[in-house]
Amino acid sequence: MESEAAGKKAERQIFEEHIAARGFRMTRQRGLILDMFLKKEGHLSPEELYGLVKTRDRTVGRATVYRMLRLMKEADLARQVNLGDGLARYEHKYGHAHHDHLICLRCGKAIEVVDAEIEALQEKLAGKHGYSLTGHQMDLFGLCPGCREKGKMDSERKASEIR
Amino acid sequence: MESEAAGKKAERQIFEEHIAARGFRMTRQRGLILDMFLKKEGHLSPEELYGLVKTRDRTVGRATVYRMLRLMKEADLARQVNLGDGLARYEHKYGHAHHDHLICLRCGKAIEVVDAEIEALQEKLAGKHGYSLTGHQMDLFGLCPGCREKGKMDSERKASEIR
């Protein structure tokens, strides 16, 4: 496929082309927000991204972060997901094939999973009811290996930090 | 199993036992909200339920509806679901086995589906990653038979009315 670095470069270029095509402009703030988003793997909430951006530039406003999230979504660089905690969360989309999530209820860690058999059965299930399938969302909740071992002996960590 | 009427009666009894066990009380407002919720099949948002209750009693407040939704959830009469429209929605839980949703993106209609094969594969998938599975949420999005026929020729209906 492509190296990590090449992937990041491609993403920045895609974003710049996306906004140029619409007559928009590349700014310092947009570049910073894009960098912070691309640098962080995982599933960021707007507030978490805002926090990361703030560590580099105190003056950036929340609204700019929200506006960037919309732009990155439109450019197909970000995908909005729902991990069951009631917050909007965003993950990298470019170069990432479709996948579902397996989420630890204890520590909050979410990993990406795919199962071709399940995907096929989903199509079949929709067809059985006369529906044509255009997409789906599947989240599996459980305990990750680490948390299964620990049991319930120690205190829980903040799930929001590792989503 | 049991008749519709018996089911409703059982649900009311379950609720009354639930709050009695906690030292709470059955009131006119709670009875009304419970009735309106049980009468309406489907996936109600708090605002929709509030609207229904208002048609019977103008004086009931939103807060009481929200507080009842929490109580019904605690009594296992209601289950909170996420149908992808960003709103909290509640469906009947008592007497309803686990199921997933197949949602029409055009008219918003959501039907309940289950597939034992998929459920089994979800367990297997979680196990493959060392996770123990405690639950899941799966929503399939597509077009229902009616909307597939109509294509895109006519205007869309309000999805919120038939969720």
Add this chain to the structure above:
DNA sequence: ATGACTGCAAATGTTTTGCAGGTTT
């Protein structure tokens, strides 16, 4: 210069909470 972009604050929409008064036991 023109039109986009920004931060701020205000507005939105949803859900929760504080409170004073009312009701049940």
Add this chain to the structure above:
DNA sequence: AAACCTGCAAAACATTTGCAGTCAT
């Protein structure tokens, strides 16, 4: 009386929007 319940309004959140000033082209 004690404890619960209610409606209302205010608060709490997450997100969007209006605006006046700033910046990119």
